[in-house]
Amino acid sequence: MTITETEKKLAAYRARKNREALLNHYKAQVKTMFSKVFPKNYEKPEDTNVDIKEPLLIESQDVMNLHEANSDSDIESNLEEDEKKITLYDYTYYILCFILWLTIYAIFVKLQFGTIYFIVSLLIGIYFNTRTGPKKKDEISAYSVFNKNCESIKGTLNAEQLTRQMVYGGFR
Numbered sequence: 001m002t003i004t005e006t007e008k009k010l011a012a013y014r015a016r017k018n019r020e021a022l023l024n025h026y027k028a029q030v031k032t033m034f035s036k037v038f039p040k041n042y043e044k045p046e047d048t049n050v051d052i053k054e055p056l057l058i059e060s061q062d063v064m065n066l067h068e069a070n071s072d073s074d075i076e077s078n079l080e081e082d083e084k085k086i087t088l089y090d091y092t093y094y095i096l097c098f099i100l101w102l103t104i105y106a107i108f109v110k111l112q113f114g115t116i117y118f119i120v121s122l123l124i125g126i127y128f129n130t131r132t133g134p135k136k137k138d139e140i141s142a143y144s145v146f147n148k149n150c151e152s153i154k155g156t157l158n159a160e161q162l163t164r165q166m167v168y169g170g171f172r
Helices: 005-037 060-068 071-084 088-110 114-128 159-168
Strands: none
Touching: 088 114
16 A cells, blocks of 8 residues: 555644644643743633544545645744744743843953953844844845845835825825
8 A cells, every 4th residue: 555645745734733732732731830820921721631642633625725735834934923922931031141141241340341241242142133044935025126026025115105205295
């Protein structure tokens, strides 16, 4: 019995959905744990009783949609959006890093190297907050000449808009 390409994609889809269910289950457990310590910051999770071992039932329409659309990029973009959300753990981490930086800064001030430490810290901060890797697929650049059809991002003031505002007196 040979496995067709559709069956492979279906198995990959089921595995991905099971991973998502497991991830949601663990997120709910962490939220429940933090809600006991910090009751104002976390709301009650919707579904903490997720049965992961139960196989997913997928209708034939889902298989057709899987075949037609590239759901991998959609799921990856949704997971990337979830990863970008700042949690209480992140705030705590940033505060502790700032306290550590401030303590080391105080030591360098005492050694009369505070200015050098501050300047080096700024340079390191600039380096780590600047993306040096390649841009993601279909990501819009701030410079419109690098985008498809020279499309500009929202909020960009261009000559046409400026002319419209000066001639017609307002936004049109």
